[in-house]
Amino acid sequence: MTATTESGRKQPFIYRLPVISHFRTSVGLQRGMLVTGLVLTVVFLLTAAFAPVIAPYGFAQLSDASGTFPAQQPPSAAHIWGTTVGGYDVYSRVLWGAQTAFVVIVVAVVMSIFLGVALGLLSGYFGGWLDRVLVVIADAIYAFPSLLLAIVMSIVINRGQSSFWGGIVACSVSISVVFVPQYFRVIRAETIRLKAEPYVESAKVVGASSIRIMGRHIFKNATRTLPLIFTLNASEAILTLAGLGFLGFGIEPTSAAEWGFDLNKAIADASSGIWWTGVYPGTAIVLTVLGLTLVGESMNDLNDPRLRGRRKSVGKTPAGGPDSTAGAQAALEAESRVL
Amino acid sequence: MTTNIDRPGPVSGPVLDIDHLKVTFATDGGDVYAVRDVSLEVNPGEVVAIVGESGSGKTVTAKTILGLLPETATSQGAVLINGNNIISVSAAKLQQIRGRDVAMVFQEPSTALNPVFTVGWQIAEGIRAHADAVSGKKISAKEAKARAVEALGKVGIPDPETRVNYYPHQFSGGQKQRVVIAAALALNPGLIVADEPTTALDVTVQAEILELLRDLRDIYGTSIVLITHNMGVVADLADRVVVMYQGDVVEEAPSRVLFAQPREEYTKKLLAAVPHLGRNSASEGMTERAHQGGKVLVEAKNLTIEYPGRLGTPAFKAVDGVSFTVSEGEVFGLVGESGSGKTTIGRAIAGLNRTTGGSLKVLGYEMLNFKERTFKPLRKDIGFVFQDPAASFNPQLTIGDCVAEPLIIHGNPTPAEARKRVGELLESVQLPASYADRFPHELSGGQRQRASLARALILNPKLLIADEPTSALDVSVQAVVLELFKEIQREFGFAALFISHDLAVVDILSPWVGVLYKGKMVEQGMGNQVMGNPQHAYTKKLIASLPVPDPDEQARRREAFREVLHS
Numbered sequence: 001m002t003a004t005t006e007s008g009r010k011q012p013f014i015y016r017l018p019v020i021s022h023f024r025t026s027v028g029l030q031r032g033m034l035v036t037g038l039v040l041t042v043v044f045l046l047t048a049a050f051a052p053v054i055a056p057y058g059f060a061q062l063s064d065a066s067g068t069f070p071a072q073q074p075p076s077a078a079h080i081w082g083t084t085v086g087g088y089d090v091y092s093r094v095l096w097g098a099q100t101a102f103v104v105i106v107v108a109v110v111m112s113i114f115l116g117v118a119l120g121l122l123s124g125y126f127g128g129w130l131d132r133v134l135v136v137i138a139d140a141i142y143a144f145p146s147l148l149l150a151i152v153m154s155i156v157i158n159r160g161q162s163s164f165w166g167g168i169v170a171c172s173v174s175i176s177v178v179f180v181p182q183y184f185r186v187i188r189a190e191t192i193r194l195k196a197e198p199y200v201e202s203a204k205v206v207g208a209s210s211i212r213i214m215g216r217h218i219f220k221n222a223t224r225t226l227p228l229i230f231t232l233n234a235s236e237a238i239l240t241l242a243g244l245g246f247l248g249f250g251i252e253p254t255s256a257a258e259w260g261f262d263l264n265k266a267i268a269d270a271s272s273g274i275w276w277t278g279v280y281p282g283t284a285i286v287l288t289v290l291g292l293t294l295v296g297e298s299m300n301d302l303n304d305p306r307l308r309g310r311r312k313s314v315g316k317t318p319a320g321g322p323d324s325t326a327g328a329q330a331a332l333e334a335e336s337r338v339l
Numbered sequence: 340m341t342t343n344i345d346r347p348g349p350v351s352g353p354v355l356d357i358d359h360l361k362v363t364f365a366t367d368g369g370d371v372y373a374v375r376d377v378s379l380e381v382n383p384g385e386v387v388a389i390v391g392e393s394g395s396g397k398t399v400t401a402k403t404i405l406g407l408l409p410e411t412a413t414s415q416g417a418v419l420i421n422g423n424n425i426i427s428v429s430a431a432k433l434q435q436i437r438g439r440d441v442a443m444v445f446q447e448p449s450t451a452l453n454p455v456f457t458v459g460w461q462i463a464e465g466i467r468a469h470a471d472a473v474s475g476k477k478i479s480a481k482e483a484k485a486r487a488v489e490a491l492g493k494v495g496i497p498d499p500e501t502r503v504n505y506y507p508h509q510f511s512g513g514q515k516q517r518v519v520i521a522a523a524l525a526l527n528p529g530l531i532v533a534d535e536p537t538t539a540l541d542v543t544v545q546a547e548i549l550e551l552l553r554d555l556r557d558i559y560g561t562s563i564v565l566i567t568h569n570m571g572v573v574a575d576l577a578d579r580v581v582v583m584y585q586g587d588v589v590e591e592a593p594s595r596v597l598f599a600q601p602r603e604e605y606t607k608k609l610l611a612a613v614p615h616l617g618r619n620s621a622s623e624g625m626t627e628r629a630h631q632g633g634k635v636l637v638e639a640k641n642l643t644i645e646y647p648g649r650l651g652t653p654a655f656k657a658v659d660g661v662s663f664t665v666s667e668g669e670v671f672g673l674v675g676e677s678g679s680g681k682t683t684i685g686r687a688i689a690g691l692n693r694t695t696g697g698s699l700k701v702l703g704y705e706m707l708n709f710k711e712r713t714f715k716p717l718r719k720d721i722g723f724v725f726q727d728p729a730a731s732f733n734p735q736l737t738i739g740d741c742v743a744e745p746l747i748i749h750g751n752p753t754p755a756e757a758r759k760r761v762g763e764l765l766e767s768v769q770l771p772a773s774y775a776d777r778f779p780h781e782l783s784g785g786q787r788q789r790a791s792l793a794r795a796l797i798l799n800p801k802l803l804i805a806d807e808p809t810s811a812l813d814v815s816v817q818a819v820v821l822e823l824f825k826e827i828q829r830e831f832g833f834a835a836l837f838i839s840h841d842l843a844v845v846d847i848l849s850p851w852v853g854v855l856y857k858g859k860m861v862e863q864g865m866g867n868q869v870m871g872n873p874q875h876a877y878t879k880k881l882i883a884s885l886p887v888p889d890p891d892e893q894a895r896r897r898e899a900f901r902e903v904l905h906s
Contacts, residue, residue: 205689206794
């Protein structure tokens with residue numbers, strides 16, 4: 001609780017950034033999980049950023065100077081992860097796919113964060129009929145299977161198929177529709193809790209306007225859990241995108257590379273012993289999702305003093321000082337909630 | 340009996356012997372000492388109080404006695420109970436010792452009991468966890484229940500045979516604490532550790548629980564380790580007192596000696612800071628209500644405030660037909676127990692709660708027709724100090740930003756002007772102006788409450804509402820804040836509504852006092868008259884229940900008030 005903010009101000013800004021501060025407070029297995037997640041995520045981000053440099057061919061390239069690519073070719077020197085039934089280079093498409101996934105995550109999560117946070121603040125702070133209507137809508141969206149909803153949105157926006165940006169926007173919007181209620185719920189719950197905090201009441205007593213209270217007092221305090229939801233939702237966004245692509249509602253292979261679409265085309269290959277078309281994009285999805293989830297889950301554990309592991313206090317000289325017992329008291333209070 | 344070798348018969352030596360105990364916690368900021376070096380003994384049939392302010396290590400010491408410290412703690416030294424060292428015994432052994440040799444009474448009875456089980460079941464749980472002391476066999480459910488009934492009878496729960504099947508919510512707060520004590524007593528342990536057993540209770544209930552604990556010692560010879568910060572409770576119950584400060588024992592003495600002749604500087608300061616009913620009264624020597632010539636700022640006539648009930652249940656009347664006035668420059672003290680409606684009245688005056696009946700005029704504005712838009716201009720004349728200084732500041736803003744907030748909302752100062760005014764105000768509440776750049780968590784509780792006072796006063800309000808401003812503070816800090824409040828009130832001359840549950844605190848600040856009970860104003864008058872010669876039965880009981888920090892005087896009071904308390 002306060003323990004994480006206690007020493008906050010004295011440290012340089014960089015150490016207070018979400019992931020970095022988490023890394024510094026972690027020990028043992030938790031640090032291992034966080035590091036694994038971070039490595040996988042960084043590899044994903046680098047691949048997305050440098051796909052045009054690393055990939056030997058374009059995502060829609062079917063031929064080069066030496067002629068047309070052979071179809072369903074096993075891994076070889078020219079095509080290190082082989083080629084697909086359509087003659088695409090699997091290695092290049094997996095690399096380019098990271099770029100598509102990254103763009104979709106950013107667009108989807110940014111859209112849903114802005115809308116979700118704004119609606120959550122308004123709904124939680126004002127309550128009344130606005131709150132009731134928004135909660136019912138959010139619940140109704142929850143009741144829908146999210147993939148089905150995404151398919152419907154995709155059809156509505158782009159009739160299923162489209163260009164690079166058209167496809168990305170369609171995917172992002174369909175993903176946001178599913179995510180907005182999540183952000184809405186979290187921010188609304190936090191706002192309702194913070195509304196009863198004495199510092200919000202003290203602002204009310206002073207005569208602060210609702211907009212000032214929401215912007216200055218509630219917003220900053222309510223959004224502290226967002227980095228966490230962001231990472232967890234990013235992995236879910238990838239799964240939804242892959243799911244859409246797999247079902248054929250994704251992006252045309254000529255517009256962008258997309259892992260789900262490639263998996264879909266690899267179904268027929270699997271039974272005829274052609275493993276490389278499915279394994280590589282599948283592994284890419286698994287590792288990316290695993291990386292993001294590990295980061296998110298570790299942050300979740302590290303945010304909670306009860307779940308956070310600490311080094312044993314043997315053989316070291318304690319910090320001491322007049323504040324030390326008060327610090328211990330705070331630590332004990334945080335711990336004693338477990339008992 | 341070979342099965343019970345480690346359980347001695349009548350104990351002759353101390354029941355508890357703590358020898359050079361050290362406890363260290365691993366935290367994010369490195370290791371910190373909670374307890375540095377504590378040694379103490381508790382003899383059979385003795386009540387030893389461990390007193391100290393928050394952070395003194397008293398609760399950590401208590402938890403060590405039961406082996407309840409979290410994993411991050413490391414303890415050194417020895418805690419001997421009947422020859423077993425709690426720090427080094429195995430988990431299985433510890434489980435045997437708990438409940439049988441030592442038991443604990445917690446601070447908050449409503450969270451110490453599990454709401455989904457009957458109290459009888461919860462008491463029997465402890466009994467059945469241990470083998471029978473005589474036969475060494477497991478105790479049957481029927482037998483355990485019979486013992487639970489017996490334990491409930493011991494702690495004075497009427498009709499224990501029926502009540503044993505009740506759920507915790509069917510008991511009042513004081514009765515719940517009795518049940519918790521019954522559970523601790525079930526196996527007749529020689530020692531009970533009571534961690535702030537009356538802090539969560541109202542003062543009239545506190546008196547009953549203290550009497551029960553005293554009976555336990557007198558009748559059953561149980562030793563009690565009493566952890567508390569309330570010197571009145573110590574004076575009422577303890578035989579011997581151990582004063583702790585920052586993890587060390589500062590002084591140890593028999594109760595009478597400690598209160599009469601404290602040796603150490605810290606103890607003297609601590610005792611001097613404890614408010615004592617009837618001393619240092621604001622109304623000393625006054626016979627008439629002051630400031631009656633001035634304008635009336637708050638006027639309540641037959642004020643009623645209801646909270647809507649759930650579907651089908653009637654509305655709850657938090658305030659029921661209360662009338663009073665607060666005039667310019669006057670400090671009005673409002674006293675009452677939890678649920679008496681005192682906070683509701685304070686919040687209604689500040690426009691945080693709606694009134695539902697009667698009339699409440701604040702600065703001439705009728706709150707019955709409250710509209711935020713029309714009331715807003717008046718808000719600059721009303722300051723509000725909240726109970727918990729830690730929660731009443733936005734953790735993301737600096738103290739300077741928080742204190743300047745009213746100024747920015749009601750005026751349009753340049754940043755330099757705002758800064759200057761904030762600096763002035765901080766200095767008048769005796770904080771360095773440089774504190775404006777600090778964040779709330781970097782200040783101590785008392786400093787935060789001063790900053791809170793600065794924020795309330797920055798617009799020079801005519802009226803200040805202070806809702807329990809010192810109840811979250813340590814007693815020495817409370818004394819300083821009260822003194823400051825008194826000085827500033829004299830200097831600024833604002834009228835104040837001072838709300839508190841502590842009669843002694845109210846008496847220090849307010850010449851005119853109103854006593855609330857279940858939403859009704861039962862008595863109103865000069866502080867010295869209400870405290871010295873109460874008229875209403877409830878006020879009498881309230882004053883009789885308040886323990887004074889002086890063992891001899893408290894013993895006399897206890898005798899004198901015995902009748903009032905049992906009425």
